[in-house]
Amino acid sequence: MSTHETSQTASTEVPDVADPILEIRDAEVYFDMDRGVSRVLDNVSVDIERGEVLGIVGESGSGKSMLASALLDAVVDPGILSGQITYHPGDGSSVDVLGLEKEQLRQLRWEDISMVFQGAMSSFNPTMKVGGHFEETLEAHDYDVDAGMERARELLSDLYLEPERVLDSFPHELSGGMQQRALIALSVVLEPNVLVMDEPTAALDLLMQRSILSLLEDLKEKYDLTLIFITHDLPLIAELADRLAVMYAFELIEIGTSDEILGDAAHPYTRSLLNATPNLDAPLSEMQAIEGSAPDPVNVPSGCSYHPRCPLADEECVSEDPEFRPTFTENHQAACFHWQDSAEVIPFNIERSDTSEVDDE
Numbered sequence: 001m002s003t004h005e006t007s008q009t010a011s012t013e014v015p016d017v018a019d020p021i022l023e024i025r026d027a028e029v030y031f032d033m034d035r036g037v038s039r040v041l042d043n044v045s046v047d048i049e050r051g052e053v054l055g056i057v058g059e060s061g062s063g064k065s066m067l068a069s070a071l072l073d074a075v076v077d078p079g080i081l082s083g084q085i086t087y088h089p090g091d092g093s094s095v096d097v098l099g100l101e102k103e104q105l106r107q108l109r110w111e112d113i114s115m116v117f118q119g120a121m122s123s124f125n126p127t128m129k130v131g132g133h134f135e136e137t138l139e140a141h142d143y144d145v146d147a148g149m150e151r152a153r154e155l156l157s158d159l160y161l162e163p164e165r166v167l168d169s170f171p172h173e174l175s176g177g178m179q180q181r182a183l184i185a186l187s188v189v190l191e192p193n194v195l196v197m198d199e200p201t202a203a204l205d206l207l208m209q210r211s212i213l214s215l216l217e218d219l220k221e222k223y224d225l226t227l228i229f230i231t232h233d234l235p236l237i238a239e240l241a242d243r244l245a246v247m248y249a250f251e252l253i254e255i256g257t258s259d260e261i262l263g264d265a266a267h268p269y270t271r272s273l274l275n276a277t278p279n280l281d282a283p284l285s286e287m288q289a290i291e292g293s294a295p296d297p298v299n300v301p302s303g304c305s306y307h308p309r310c311p312l313a314d315e316e317c318v319s320e321d322p323e324f325r326p327t328f329t330e331n332h333q334a335a336c337f338h339w340q341d342s343a344e345v346i347p348f349n350i351e352r353s354d355t356s357e358v359d360d361e
């Protein structure tokens with residue numbers, strides 16, 4: 001259940017985005033558990049620019065899905081969500097997402113901000129043909145079904161699917177990659193402005209992942225979408241994303257353009273995450289796993305929550321929580337006292353100066 005509280009102050013500095021479609025301020029989620037309070041989203045503030053592709057990356061359990069649920073006030077019971085989420089449709093109005101009534105929220109969820117999750121199979125009703133899902137969604141939102149089905153056919157062909165065949169199939173008659181593309185078409189059939197994708201390609205093979213990413217790029221251009229793409233696969237999303245936001249221990253710890261993050265990551269965690277990532281240019285022997293383990297949300301370390309694993313940590317890091325602040329550029333921000341020393345202490349195991357090099361792999 002959400003509390004619909006609004007925060008008093010936006011205490012955290014956030015990147016200066018010119019035309020935000022979504023403003024997230026001090027988003028926080030906790031669960032009261034028998035063994036203590038589990039804070040699974042901790043004071044996240046970020047602006048999402050209209051028309052951008054924002055990749056949200058981090059290890060498993062870092063809070064990425066929680067952030068996605070928070071955006072749509074969809075945190076499961078008994079989670080408590082607080083903070084301020086403001087949606088700007090682009091017509092001069094603004095919507096206080098956490099203040100919406102149930103019916104308004106239902107509309108917002110498909111018509112303005114739509115979501116695709118990992119595992120298309122669990123999103124489709126196995127007893128209903130794919131076409132039935134489109135009709136049902138259009139009817140539930142009082143859209144013109146004929147016009148909507150025309151749009152569905154166009155979307156399916158944009159995604160290199162045969163519209164009639166797919167609409168007339170049961171979900172299990174399609175391959176995993178086809179199901180996932182059909183689900184993407186379904187999620188944009190009501191012409192939302194924002195598409196949030198939570199590990200949408202994780203269950204697919206690498207070739208299919210890449211082909212879906214490139215289709216998404218085309219879809220984004222054609223339908224003026226803003227894309228929020230959540231993944232633990234940093235190099236994969238770096239090819240598509242304009243900016244990357246890195247999460248660690250339920251917080252945002254770095255944000256910047258993909259080039260800035262891949263070429264000049266400022267936070268020690270981001271640098272180690274990149275060095276721990278398999279890469280075609282680096283032999284496996286150069287891959288360096290990050291020592292230690294991710295924190296338990298009931299027992300997050302004091303100060304900077306990364307300090308027990310960080311080679312740069314000193315006493316200040318143990319006692320003080322570093323604020324998000326500008327690093328090499330105003331909009332490349334990180335929460336680290338020692339970001340200026342991170343490149344020297346944690347050199348990259350391969351050169352990643354810009355994303356085009358990754359593109360060519």
Ligand SMILES: Nc1ncnc2c1ncn2[C@@H]1O[C@H](COP(=O)(O)OP(=O)(O)OP(=O)(O)O)[C@@H](O)[C@H]1O
Nearest residue numbers: 031040059060061062063064065066067076232297
């Ligand atoms: N219903 C719930 N009740 C209590 N804790 C939860 C619940 N759902 C998730 N969590 C906890 O919230 C934290 C963040 O989980 P989240 O799913 O957001 O991580 P993630 O970064 O998306 O991970 P993954 O990549 O594995 O999906 C985890 O510690 C998880 O155990």
